[in-house]
Amino acid sequence: MTAFVIKRLAFAIVTLFGVLTIVFFIVRVLPGDPALVILGDQANQASIEALRARLGLDQPLFVQYLDFLGGVVVGDWGVSMVSGRPVIQEIMNVLPDTIELTVVSLILGVVVGVPLGVWSAIKRNKVPDYIVRIASLLGLSLPAFVSAILLLMAFAIQLRWFPVISSGQGDTIGARLRDLALPAINLGLIMAAYITRVARSAMLEVLNQDYVRTARAKGLSFAVIVWRHCLRNALIPVVTVVGLYLGILIGNSVLTEIVFNRPGLGKLIIGALNQRDYTMLQGMMVIYTLIVVLVNLATDLVYGLIDPRIKYQ
C-alpha cells in the first residue's frame, strides 16, 4: 500500500512538473510583450526596459524558467498586472468559494446519481428505467448556463425561495447554504446525470456476475445483494467518471458563477482573460493543474480502497 501511494505521488509530481513547463512556454510564446501591454502604447522605451527588468523578462529564458519553477514551489506566483496584488492572494481569496461549490455539487451528484443509476439498472427496461434514462439524457444535453437560468427563473424569481445573486458572503451557515443552493443544484444535477448513466451500466454488468448468483444461492435478500455485494463492485467506473468530471465541473463553474454572480475561480479567470492579466492567467493555469492532478491522485487512492486487487498490481 505504501509503495502504491508513493508511486502515485511520484506520478503526480512528474505530471505537475510537465504541465508547469508547458504553461511557462505557452505564456512566453503568446504574441505581445507583457511590459508593453501593461504600460500601454504610449510608454517610452526607457520605462518599458525598466519594467522588463523588474519582471525579469530581460533574463535568459532558462533563468526565467528556473525562477518560475522556484516561485511556484515557494508560493510566489507573481503580481497581478491589473490589481497589483499577489496572484496567490487573489486566488486564495476565491478558492474556498469554488471548492465549496464543487464539493457540494459533487456530493449532490453522487447522492442523487448513484441510487438513481442502481434503481434504473434493477428495473431494467421497465417504466422507472425509461424515466431515469430520459431524465439523465436531458441533464446531459442541457448546457449549464441554460439550466442555471431556468433554475433562477423558477426558484429565485417566481417562487422567491433563494436569492437571485449568490454572493456567497453570508455570515451564518444557513445564509451561506441559501446562497449556495441554486448553483450547487445546477452543477450537481448535471453531475448526477453523468453518474446515473455510468452507475446504471456498471450495475447491469455486476448483476450478471457469478458471485451475485452465489449471493442469491446463499439466501440473501435482494436489497442486501444490491447494496452490499454489487454496489462496491460497480463503484470503480463511477469513481473514474467522478474524477474525470471534476475537471469539467470546474469548467462549468465558470458559467454558473457568472449566471449566479458568485465569486470563484471562474469569475477570476474571466476577468483575467478580459484584461489580459498574464501573470494571473499563469497562476490560474497552475492552480487548475494542481486541482486536476490532486483529484486524479485521490481517484487512484479511492480505487485501492474499493477494490483490494488494485493495490497489488
Place this chain on the structure above:
Amino acid sequence: MSVLSVEGLTVSFRSEGAWASVVRDLSFEIGGGETVAVVGESGSGKSVTALSIMRLLQEGVSKIEGKVMLEGRGDLLALPDETMRDVRGAEIGMIFQEPMTSLNPVMTAGFQVVEALRRHRGMDRAAARAEALRLFDLVRIPDAKRRLDQHPHTFSGGMRQRVMIAMAMACRPKLLIADEPTTALDVTIQAQILELIRELQADTGMAVMFITHDMGVVAEIADRVVVMLRGDKVEDGPAAEIFAAPRVAYTRMLLSAVPKLGSLDGSATPRRFPDLKGDPDSADPANEPDLRADEILAVDGLVTRFDIRGGVFGRPVGRVHAVENVSFSVRAGETLALVGESGCGKSTTGRSILRLIEPRAGAIRFDGRDVMAATPTEMRDVRRQMQMIFQDPYGSLNPRKTVGSAIGEPLRVHGVAHGEEVEAKVVAMLDRVGLPPEHALRFPHEFSGGQRQRVCIARSLALDPKLIVADESVSALDASVKAQVVNLMLDLQKDLGLAYIFISHDIAVVERISHRVAVMLLGEIVEIGPRDAVLANPRHPYTQKLISAVPVPDPARKGTRRPLLADEIASAVRPVDWTPPERRMVEVGPDHFVMES
C-alpha cells in the same frame, strides 16, 4: 422418504416472444446420504435443472412447471419468495463450476461465510467468525485463521472452491447441489475436492445432487445416475448398472466416448476412439512414426522466465521460472504430449517453441533450421510450418469474419495462394476436417464448439505445416465431440505425417493420442518417455500422484479412499537471485528418463 423429489419438472425460456422448453418432464429423487449424478453434455439442461430447484432463474424470461418437493418444506415452486430465501443457503447449499468468479472480489473470504451464518443461524459477529474458522478447518484450508481475512484473489482455484464448500455447508443443508464443481480444477485438486465432498456427506448424511459431464467423476462419486439429453431424461438407475449395462444408445455412446486411462495398456501407438455409431472397433491401423526419419524438432535446454516487477521503481522482485532447462525432440508423424497441472509451464513451452514468447536461453532446431537465430522474416517462414491450435475455439476465431476467409487468411498473408486458388484450397481444407464446402460462407457463431475446433484445425493445416502445437485443443469439448476431434487429428497425422505437440492436462486423452509423454512440474520435465512406459509404469513421484488422481469411469473402483489432502503445488515464482539446481535425468527403461531426485 427422499430429501428431494423432482416431479414432472419442465423449464421453458422465452426467446423472441415464444416459449421454448429446455427441460421436459424430468422426475428423479435423492435420498438422505445419497449422491445422484445428473450427467449430460452441453445443452442437456442439467444446470438449468439445478437453478430451477433453487429458483435462481431470471423471472419473466423463464417458466418452471412441475413440482420440486423438499423434505419438510413441500413444493418449493409454490413457496413465497421470502420463504424460499430461507431455504436457499440454509436447507439447500450450492457450489458452482467457476471458483474464480463465484466469490465476491471485494469482500474477504471469511466475511462471505460469516454472512451466510448470520443470515440463517442468527449468530452474532463473534460467534459467526468462530464458526467460519471451524468451517475453514473442516474444508482443510491451511492457515485458516489468517485466510479468513484475505480476499478471494489471493486464493488458488482449489482453495476458492473450498471456501465455496464452506459457505454451502455453513448451515448444515439437507441437500448440496454441486454444479460441475471440479471441472475447472486440476486433477489432483479435483480428487481432493471429491474426497472432501464425500467425507462431508458421510459426516452429515446430506443428499448430494452432483452435476457433471465427466463420466470418470460420476463413477467416483455417484450412487445413482440420471442421464440427460437435450432436456430429456434418457436413462436413470444405480451407477453400477448404468456403467455395466447401459440401456439406451445415447448412454452407450457417452460411455464409449469417455477416455479411459489404461484402455491402451500394452500398446505403444495411439488408437482412435471406437466409432460412435456403436461400431465396437474401427479396426484402425495404428499411427506409426517413421523411426528412421530425422527429428523434425529438437529442443535443448529451453528456458523462459518472466520478471515480476514491484516496488516504487518497478524493479524485478521475483521471477516466474515458467520453463526451466526443458529438452525434448519430436519426429515426423509422432505425437509428444506435454502434461502437467496449471502453472507447470506446458503452454509456455509450446509458445516458446514458436517464439510467440521469447525464450531466455536454449536451442530450438526445427526441420534443420536454427529457430532461435532466425530473423523476423525467417521466423515468418518457420511459422508457416509450425502451427498452433488453441483451447478456446470461440475466442480464436474472429466473429466478424467468415470461416472461409479465416482459413484463407494464412494463405494470403504468406502469399502462398491468390484469388481462386485460395477458394479451392479452403474447400479442400474444409473437406479434410469433415465440413461441407458451403460452410466457408458461414460465420463462427453458426457453428458448434466441435465444428469450430475443426475450423481452427483447417486453418492451421492451410499452410501444409510439419508440426502442430495443440494447446489444450480438445479440453473445452464434450466427450463425444472430443473423441471425434481426437480421431480427426489422428487421421490427419497418418495421412500427412504431421508431428504434434499435444499440450493437455487430460491424461486419459493423452493416452489415446500420443506416442511419447513428457510430464512437467514447476517448469521442468520430471519424466519423459514412451507413453506406455510413462503411464503404466510411472517412476517419478509426481507422475504417480498425477496418474492416481485421474478419475476412472468404473464404479467398481469407487470408494478406494485416498487420504484427505490439501496440499497444492508450490508456485514457480522464485527470488531474483535464485539459480536452478543441477538436474540429472536417469534412464530407467528404453528411452524412458526420470529426473533424479
